[in-house]
Amino acid sequence: MSVSDNFKTFCNNLRMSDDTVDSIAYRYKRITKQLNKCYWNSESETSHSLYVGSYGRGTEIHTSDIDMLFWLPYEDYMRFDNYIGNGQSALLQEVKNCIQNTYKTYMRADGQVVKVDFTDKISFEIVPCFVNTDDSFTYPDTNSGGSWRTTNPKPEIAEMISANNLWNKNLKRLCRMARAWKQVWDVPMGGLLIDTLAYKFLKAWANKDKSFIYYDWMSRDFFKFLCEQSESQSYWLSPGANQFVWRKGKFEYKAKRCYNISLEAIQNESDGYHYTSKTKWREIYGTKFPS
Template sequence: MSVSNWFETFNHNLRMSTQTVADITYRYKRITKQLNKDFYNSESDTYHSFYAGSYGRGTDILVSDIDMVFQLPYSEYVKYNAYFGNGQSSLLQAVKTSIEKTYKSIMKADGQVIIISFTDGVIFEIVPAFVNTDGSFTFADTNNGGSWKTTNPKPEIAEMTTKNKLWNRNLKRLCRMARAWKYKWDVPMGGLLIDTLAYSFMTDCSYKDKSYLYYDFISRDFFKFLSEQNLDQNYWRSPGARQYVWRKGKFEYKAKQCYNIALEAIAKEKYYPITAKSKWREIYGTKFPS
């Protein structure tokens, strides 16, 4: 197998199975249909909802948290905003009660989301929200007596998708590979920060439109890019929406370690391919072919 084949196989191994995606879609549509029935008197299983988070951006690799936004009618905002004392909590409870008509899995309203924990380990986090005139969304936060907050995931999704197509699908693949590294090395980075930094890196990457043959160089240069981030920088701006994306911890040293391992891997690829692959597995974990 060539370097190109190694990384193509690796990326294939990172993708969720067809059955897993089908199961997620089935649940998503059932939840959407029930909410539409109760809040819009509609039987649609697609209107007013969309995937957000890593799954929505198409950069997730593990079936864990599936973020989902459901747009409620503005009249519901007027109703719960008029409550005396944490109308936000009452709103989440109303949405939870609706979903319980369809799913009896372990469910709770927690802070800003309704969480459904399925027996196969998949967790849906549903954010009831109201669309604003600029396309962003207002959502409920039940903490500290209740308040309204704003998020803007659609421009992030759109920008990631647009650039991924422009850059030969390499952006989202890099995001997934970076997640494999995160899980292997226990790197303190959230999914949106990974995607934000991958997007920033790819913007100026010489190989952004190349094939799998260049993924060793892309990996090497990305780890170098991460290792050179300012240790005093606490936030970055997300693609598209330009929302604040906060640092969770120091990731630069682990990135530097893997940059050095990548250099070793590349040096061994031609004459010692087994050693080279072991180095890439040291970085990315067992999803990388042995």
């Protein structure tokens, strides 16, 4: 197989199965429908909800957590904001009780989400929220006595879609490849930081509109970009929304190691040692890369 075929197969191997995607969509619609019954006198399976997080941006490679927002009427914000005590905690408990009318599986409400765990290891993290005039969302945080926070995922999702289409679908593929690297090398990076740095890298990369035949170079140059980040930098700004994306730990050293391995993989391929080259890529990306 050629470099192009190897990376195309690798990217296909990182995609979720149709059955998994269908299962997620079925549960998402059931949760949305139940919450619409409770808060909007509606049985819509799609209104007032939104996939967010890595799944919403289309960059996830596994299904440990599916993040979704569900927005409630403004009068409910007033009701919980006027609580004596932790109104945010009361809101999460009420939303949890509503969802239990549909799902009796293990659930908990803490922090900022209602989490629903399914037996197939898929978990939904539902964030109840309220729409602001600028189309951002206010959501509850139950910690430290309760407070309200703001998030703005729509511009991030829109910018990721736009850039991905403009750059020949390479952005989301690179984000998924980086997640495979994160898993193999236990890299301390959150999903949004991976997506943010992949976006910043590709925006300046000369070959961002090329196809799979450039993916060995894309990997090499992305690892070089990562290892050259300043270890003193504590946050970056997300695509579209320019929200703070915080560092979780140092990733530069592991990126440098994989940059060096990618140089070996590319040289081995050039020298005709195709099996050795693939072994090097599997050292970086794991067993989803073809052997």
